[in-house]
Amino acid sequence: MNPRGERIFNHALLAVFAVIAVFPMIGVVTQALKLPDDVDFSSFGTAWREGHFATYLRNSLIVTACTVVIAAILSIMAGYALGAMRFRGASALFLVFLAGLTIPTEAVVVPLYFDLRSMGLDNTYAGLILPQVAMSVAFGTFWMRAYFRSIPPSLLEAARIDGASSWTTLWRVLVPIGRPAILTMLLLTTMWTWNEFLLPLVIINSDEALRTAPLGLSFFQGTHKTDYSLLMAGALIIAAPIVIVYVFLQRQFIAGMLSGAIKE
């Protein structure tokens, strides 16, 4: 093949798989809008009302925001200590956090259910936030440690000579220049927390008003088994926030998820 033919072949191949990748999504949109017969947004209105998605999106927003912010602060601190300080037990501690990267929700959800219930934390925001902070912190510490290790020691020394304490160095010097790494971490933990389904399913087992968006969709499916235009509208509503962020910041998403970070 000549170079021009090769290039066309490459792009055609990629285009085919791009279409395959979005095909079900196109279906979602056409079904939700009842295309091609007419453009009808009523499914969204009906789904929004009957599925109580306003409440569920708010819950997801609260849980995700709290989880991500708390996990970020804890991860930055722990990553700083493990990446930029030397202290006894540091490498053992790092291995402990590293082990957490591979722990699937399935392995902890049952004991979490019984223990959180006996602490009165089932059907609460805290019962959703604390375990997800723990999962995010395993990744976050791993991620932030890698960033802090990449910082030239001369920078730390300069800050110390200027009289900055380790605390000031962290928040005034290292965090501002580490914004790209921190942004990636925030995006990934946001996505994982927003999309988490098993934990809310088990922890929010009786209080309907606390359901998160994915959990809401599963109950919505339970009541509208084959009304696909309604279901698709619901699916779009709960997926949209993450997809919109992804479209704008895809580079950070992809780099983070492919960095070898072994977490779904």
Next chain:
Amino acid sequence: MTTVARHKTARKRSEPADTRAAGRPGGRYGGRPPGEPRAIGWLYVLPALLVYGGFLLWPLIRGAQFSLYDWDGLGTAEWAGLSNYTSTWTDPALRGAFGHLLVLIVFYSVFPCCIAFVLVGAMSRTKIRGLVFFRTVLFLPQVIAMVAVAVAWRWVYSEDGPINTVLGWLHSAGLPDWRHGWLGDFTFALPAVGLVGTWVGIGLALVLFLAGVQKIPRELYEAARIDGAGAVREFLTVTLPALRRELAVALTLTTIMAIRNFDLIYMATEGGPGDATKVPAYEVYNRTFNTGEVGLGCAIGVTLAVLAFAVTAGIGRLVEGKDA
């Protein structure tokens, strides 16, 4: 009072050393040259460690403990030893579930990696225009909540969905009627679920391999061509070895996805029809909350954690082992 006094003397004693070390006023960390171990590191790690230990490690330990008992979640638990673990292969439904997991790993991991490899191999190393666009689209299935993906695919597979519509056209064109209720069919439900995983995984593998290929120096290909290597030879001697790291990452991520396959099964099939799509991740939930076998549910959960750990540690070593 005594502590305060002791603290003061300690501080006074440390001051000269501290000014010598870093010129830092206050001397909070005692006399210590720069780079010396500092216990303050523990203070920074402590908050993360507490939450992580309390809400991830501790539940894992508790899960391992639960797994040694027969317990229905309400009454008293009875010591069961390792019998819950032996059940994972003596109980036919559970053995089936682990068998399904193996099938799904092929669909979730082996298929996407093979397909992506063939595609990347088939594409020559010309510059790809719009790479960012293709990358964004191909990777999209990775960021959508699995529950939403499940809803979309339930429609794709439904009686009046696009697959059956196309098969209906083929039927009216004279071919046999291949239409099915795919997710409700004992033969087709598992492969149907598997194909969803293939769909999710292909983009990830393609994006990884495309990025890897761009990093291979062109001279390697030129050298291979001069040596008279054909396209297949070139792929085997240049592309494949250069993409080992990407392959390891892709295999690991997609296999973990197959192991943690709760959302899709719960939303699309609930393990049915019959036991046809039961997988271990679903059985953790099912055994605990539907059939009241908490110990067994925990044993499956612990087994999955061990599997996930082994896969993560193992695949990297397997693929990269010779160099590392």
